[in-house]
Amino acid sequence: DAGITQSPRHKVTETGTPVTLRCHQTENHRYMYWYRQDPGHGLRLIHYSYGVKDTDKGEVSDGYSVSRSKTEDFLLTLESATSSQTSVYFCAISVTSGGTSTDTQYFGPGTRLTVL
Amino acid sequence: AQKITQTQPGMFVQEKEAVTLDCTYDTSDPSYGLFWYKQPSSGEMIFLIYQGSYDQQNATEGRYSLNFQKARKSANLVISASQLGDSAMYFCAMREGDAGNNRKLIWGLGTSLAVNP
DSSP, rough: OEEEEESSSSSEOOOOEEEEEEEEEEEEEEOEEEEEEEETTTTEEEEEEEETTTEOOOOOTTTEEEEETTTTEEEEEEEEEEEEGGGEEEEEEEEEEEEEEEEEEEOOOOOOEEEE | OOSSEEOHHHHHEEEOOOOOEEEEEEESSEEEEEEEEOOOTTTOEEEEEEETTTOOSOEETEEEEEETTTTEEEEEEEOSOGGGGEEEEEEEEEEESSSTOOOOOEOOEEEEEEEEE
């Protein structure tokens, strides 16, 4: 258990409304990630963070923004939700062992978002 | 071009038998890492095993082992003595470059494994 929680776990919203998903970790890891998982596409990186206020885009960042004002929290915002953003969203952290020789991503439980 | 290819969309295995899930990768970076994750029907993503490109031996973790063939660019997951609880989706992923500077993963599309009693 890497101490990662996501909230909410399930959400149904309407097209055009803003939505914020929260990822919280308890172990002060530097790197955090947001992914979406869709059938036929596997896991796709939306945004990631390498420290407080340090974020960068992933491969599917359009329509999403992120913020990280504290080490433990990484927020994903859909500014104006669309039906194409219906998906399962996973947060992950990167844990290093053996100096920098090995890093492993551990995942939160996921958030199932439905945009009607 | 796909950097991680999992060619088996679905696999079946009898309980207690061994099964191999295929993963091929494509990179020109001499330093990389390969990961396998399990996703049961409950949805969580569970880390299973890691292989570094410079590791001399194949990685093992309990019933999981990684058949790493560098020249063929393959990193197949072997599950020995399959159990009903092994039924899940399995994902292969790759990190290109050293862990310190680049921690993004490239993911395959997964293989669905069903273990039959």
